[in-house]
Amino acid sequence: MNELEQAGLARLRDGWISGGAAFEFAPAEWKEVAAAANPDEQERRLLAIAAQALDVALRPAAPKTLKRRPPLPLLALPMLPERLRPSLRAALKYAADARLKTRVATLVASRGFVLHPMDWMPAVTDQESPDVYAPWVDWQAGAEGEKRSGREQLTAETWDDFYPAARRIALIDLRRTRPALARTLIETKGTSEPAEVRLPLVELMRFGLGTDDVPFLKSLSADRSGKVREMAGRLLARLGERGNPTDGGLENPIAELAAFIEEGKSGFIRRRTTYAPTKTKSPAQQARRADLFASCYFGDLVAHFGKTESDFIGAWQFGVDDNADLFLVRMVSASGGDAAVACLADLLVAAGGRLALLVLQLMLRLDGGRKRLLIRQILNDAQNLAALTQVEGAEAGWLEWGDLTSGKTLSALRAAVSGDNDIMKRSAEQYLETMGFLATAATAEKLIGEVVAAGLPPASPSLGLLRLNAALAQNQSHR
């Protein structure tokens, strides 16, 4: 289309938009084609020509600034084979929320694959997805261009070459292998960062925390941010450094908290000290006690009673006041030493029942082995299977068939899926999904057979993760 025609088309267009005859505005060649007896027909003919001109002769004008995103980075693991993607999508579809979807990705990563980005992408804020996805988290966060090569080491010089998620993963790795180097990096690079970046950096000190970290953490007592000071104080408390927080008032909060705890004696022959919560007299007192448990450090509390952390835990009378038990466990989780956390977890798991579920409050501090113990305990009881879904950071793909058959879980599942109680059935389907994550491939396969034999439809969506789990093993053997 030449310029005259374009100008004519623009005039015609303007004429038709406002209404009325537009024949006179048309280019001369178009007028010849559109000439007709009646004016309406002339307009229609011009309309047909204009429609074709708009369709074929004019191409859509590209905006001057089209923003292209950098290519999605390739990840360190291979993509899930195409033939497994339908099973994966079924498992993702059944996963009700982002946390459960991330769990599917974790299972797949544990078997050596990553998901197709059109099937699942970690969220920008996702810190639970497997480490292998860090480049995608950074890409989602708007990272422009590739920065880090896979083999590059995080140092002060390469600090800026890492995007935040990749840097976080690298720092965690460093804290586990060379904690002093990681500490130096956090110390030197963190000071110039704003508080919202400094806080998560200091939080990473919890990995590989040791006495060498004390001077640095103490230096943070003068940090500009209250949250950073509080985080450093808790980490110091875990190392046995006394904090003595003052609660902003003149009173001694440790003494105030201790007043809510009653020291007693038990045993006839070998007398031993016990600690039990006193009965609170009002909701205000209950609230104050909760605040004190949340703000004081465990080390300071046990020092007040002249005990070690483990002795105090051993002497605590669980079951007297459920709320006080919960507050104490949270306190240990926040500021207790590693030994105290392990001691408390072992004690609670051994106690079983409802008390074992308190271990869920310690999840961030527990190693994989103790998490497995807790899960086995839950399965053994089969009373609180719903707690399985709350076990944070559990490893994927380790649950053996014996773990299911030794307790009451399998029979409970069979009864639920074969029964008429829809609520029980739905709950059982949720447990099956969790077991799809925890189970080994062989266990997954067997479990599918068991519940299908018990009456669950073979194509029940709740079996999606179990099926994917089993299929992943078959695929590994094909590789």
Add this chain to the structure above:
Amino acid sequence: MQLDLKTIEALAPDQASLGAAAKLTKRSNWPRLEAHEQLPLIWGECQGSGSNPYRVAFDTSDHGYKCTCPSRKFPCKHILALAWIGATAPDSFARVDQTPDWVNDWLGRRRKPGQPPAQAPARSEGKSIDEASRPEEIAPVEDAAAAERREAAQRKRAEDTRSAVSAALDELDQWIADQLRLGLAGFVNASSERCRRIAARLVDLKATTLAGRIDELPARLMALRGEERPDAAIRELGKLVLLGKAWRAAPDDAELKRLVSTSETRDQILADPDAVQVESDWEVLGEKIETRRDGLVSHATWLLDLGSPTPRFALLLDFFPASAGRRSGAFAPGDRFKARLVFYPSRNPLRALVAERLGDASPGAWPAFAGGAETDPLAAYSVFQDKTPWLSDCPLILPAGVIALDERDGAWWQAANDPHGIALPVAGSVNQTLLGLDLAATAALWNGARLELLASQSSMGRLDLS
């Protein structure tokens, strides 16, 4: 399989259903019949009146069933026919140990599996398998005079229809002239009401397909940005003018009749010796399911011919009432199969029927098509418009490209090696992940204003974008 004819008789909603089912028990109607080795399940694909086969599944233990046909009879004739074959010719079913995904989907959604068999309308009174199996009585031979009368009546009806359609097009012409006189700015704002009125007139005058198209015009306009709507109105109305003129020039042209008044039946297409037939490997590119203002749901399934040197597409188009609820399609995007397709006669053969399914085709990347898309991504669109200027949606294979965003976060497809500054705006919003993927080739529909993405080939495999 534990099926007997008494059960089928009891399940049937009426004698007519049994009669219809009896006709479908011929093996040739079923390109696929399978039974599970362990589970009490049979399923199959039945060639019905739609453009693609219906998927039918039956649980022989509790008599649960599923069919993708739009029938409002439950169970439909396809279910009854499948069960009938299961009862009388179980060897017709291939034994397999895995259920296809669509059967799995159905099993997963079933409300109450594992219950005792549903005692469906358990009464057989008034229904008889024997009667349904009886060959239909041969119609008495028509005498010559009667045949002539019937043909004369047919000719008269065709003539009446042609006159009515001609009158409809006259009204449409006048209506278009009125819109130009009143101004397209006003038309765009009131298009819904104005289009509804003329569409109703066109239905009265037997131009039903054209009426449906005009009824959908407001939705097409509203999908665009405000500043684009007047141009889109010019394009849409101009195409209507062209279609009207083409029909007047050749009112018996099959394609134009289909676009203006009524379409041929499936049987007419299959019996048409001039209809183009293509036997090849096909990939399902994607689906487009739209609920229209006239209460029908149009279900378009786009196929790509993997054996053609230049891009060739096929469109399987079905309509069913929205009140029939959601209906699963016979194919899923990405499916590949061998089939013989018969195309509706057209200057640009696109709409087709699956005449014969010939098994599954092997997975893989798309072939490297010739066709000039590398130098001009819209070259195929120009050819399409030359042949059928009254149509809008043109399927394309775009060369290597990326998806980029404009300042308003609108998505554009842009050629990777873009010598001409060509970028095509993409309809709707896109999955943000797509912005980071290099698209080696993309199948899409271009309507002159927007690109509707169907599927892509990328370094990360096939991407389903529909």
